[in-house]
Amino acid sequence: MEDTVQLEDLRVNGERLRQSLEEMARIGATPGGGVQRLALSDEDKRARDLLVEWLAELELEVTIDAMGNIFGRRAGRGDDLAPVMSGSHLDSQPRGGRFDGVLGVMGMLEVMRTLRDHEVETRRPVAIADWTNEEGSRFSPAMVASGVWAGALDLRWACDRGDVDGKKLGEELERIGYRGDVPCQKFPVHAYYEYHIEQGPRLGREGKLIGVPEGIVCLHWYDVYLKGEANQVGPTPMEGRHDALCAAAEMILAVEALPREMGGNLVATVGEIQNQPNSRNVIPGEVHFTVDIRSWEDDLAGRAWGVLEKEFRAVAERRGCPVEIEETWRVGHSSFDPTLVRRVQEIADALDYPSLKMVSGAGHDASYVNQVCPAAMIFVPSIGGRSHVEVEDTTWEDCEAGANVLLHCVLESAAEG
Ligand SMILES: [Zn+2]
Numbered sequence: 001m002e003d004t005v006q007l008e009d010l011r012v013n014g015e016r017l018r019q020s021l022e023e024m025a026r027i028g029a030t031p032g033g034g035v036q037r038l039a040l041s042d043e044d045k046r047a048r049d050l051l052v053e054w055l056a057e058l059e060l061e062v063t064i065d066a067m068g069n070i071f072g073r074r075a076g077r078g079d080d081l082a083p084v085m086s087g088s089h090l091d092s093q094p095r096g097g098r099f100d101g102v103l104g105v106m107g108m109l110e111v112m113r114t115l116r117d118h119e120v121e122t123r124r125p126v127a128i129a130d131w132t133n134e135e136g137s138r139f140s141p142a143m144v145a146s147g148v149w150a151g152a153l154d155l156r157w158a159c160d161r162g163d164v165d166g167k168k169l170g171e172e173l174e175r176i177g178y179r180g181d182v183p184c185q186k187f188p189v190h191a192y193y194e195y196h197i198e199q200g201p202r203l204g205r206e207g208k209l210i211g212v213p214e215g216i217v218c219l220h221w222y223d224v225y226l227k228g229e230a231n232q233v234g235p236t237p238m239e240g241r242h243d244a245l246c247a248a249a250e251m252i253l254a255v256e257a258l259p260r261e262m263g264g265n266l267v268a269t270v271g272e273i274q275n276q277p278n279s280r281n282v283i284p285g286e287v288h289f290t291v292d293i294r295s296w297e298d299d300l301a302g303r304a305w306g307v308l309e310k311e312f313r314a315v316a317e318r319r320g321c322p323v324e325i326e327e328t329w330r331v332g333h334s335s336f337d338p339t340l341v342r343r344v345q346e347i348a349d350a351l352d353y354p355s356l357k358m359v360s361g362a363g364h365d366a367s368y369v370n371q372v373c374p375a376a377m378i379f380v381p382s383i384g385g386r387s388h389v390e391v392e393d394t395t396w397e398d399c400e401a402g403a404n405v406l407l408h409c410v411l412e413s414a415a416e417g
Helices: 015-025 040-057 102-117 144-150 157-159 169-175 201-206 246-264 299-318 337-351 365-369 398-415
Strands: 060-063 070-072 084-088 127-129 192-199 210-216 218-227 267-269 273-276 285-294 323-331 355-360 375-380
Touching: 015 040, 015 102, 015 398, 040 060, 040 070, 040 102, 040 127, 060 337, 070 102, 070 375, 084 102, 084 285, 084 365, 084 375, 084 398, 102 127, 102 192, 102 375, 102 398, 144 157, 144 365, 157 169, 192 337, 192 398, 201 210, 210 337, 210 398, 246 267, 246 273, 246 285, 246 299, 285 299, 299 323, 299 398, 337 355, 355 375, 365 375, 375 398
Parallel strands: 084 127, 084 192, 192 375, 210 355
Antiparallel strands: 060 070, 070 127, 210 375, 218 285, 218 323, 267 285, 273 285
16 A cells, blocks of 8 residues: 555454454353453463464564563564554453453454555554453452553562462463563553443443543452351351351441442442351351442542441441451552543544543553553443443444544554654
């Protein structure tokens, strides 16, 4: 293609994007129409192998770092300039959806293929990224590998994170052959875009096609461990019991009630619980549950936790069930780069896609990457606002539209000196 070809007329191939998404969705497909591709599982390995194969077909320079992050770099005219990067993740939640994360990786792959089809030469190099263990459901916390890359989390600590079977993240990286030889550390990036489904209902409700997040809420994760007194349920009278599950139940309802009391844009959730011995005729002796608090305002989230912690200790005291609380993870709210956010908006306008400014309630690797270089995100609607479940869905037309926005964001940033 000659340089005279109008770059602004360039569009991705929506049908090819659909095919790559469908091919990826076959890896770890679940009967309910979703996927289960837990981080560093055999399914994750197969998805990675396929991605690497596709990157090799494009003759990209592929590197894998010590956290298993996969990068594919396409040379630019000014090859010593920092690249423009975009990506997301291939891992999923247990019985998760076919679009969360993988859309951002397949979207950028489609951008790369479009650049190749039209022999587009960019000034800056362009790179694609697949971040390891974004979900954090097998190995806590989430976004751990972009966190190490950004220098916010420690590599050894990250590799030592265990799953429920006691398998370590580092060993599993090794087992599937993705502990790369390149150090996991930030490198200069000119701009980072992450293309993702919205995972919420706003775009659909307001009839908009492109979400333009101004940033990501803060995330606070806690682990709560309660000790009760296990005993036979029949002969043990109700008075004087120390039932760890009942104590947990009170605490969980306190978590649910808190955002209503505090107002603001706070959300608080208990999503995981383990009860021991989990037998119908034994009084629960040990309970572990998680707390997830999010808000655009870090202070509000901090104050909310202060209230909850006091409440938890009061419940534990009253019920005679000692409690231990761990702060597992805390990442502050992340405001994206205003110039890149404006660019996403302007490109959506130029392509005639109705757009909506918003805040991301979900965490994304862009949050950590934003600590290293200017970052922004592009959202497309999740049908019914459903995500992290098998019925998660987005129309193929919307997938294509978002990829077109990404294409032009990448082209504009890659043309900059
Ligand atoms: Zn995601």
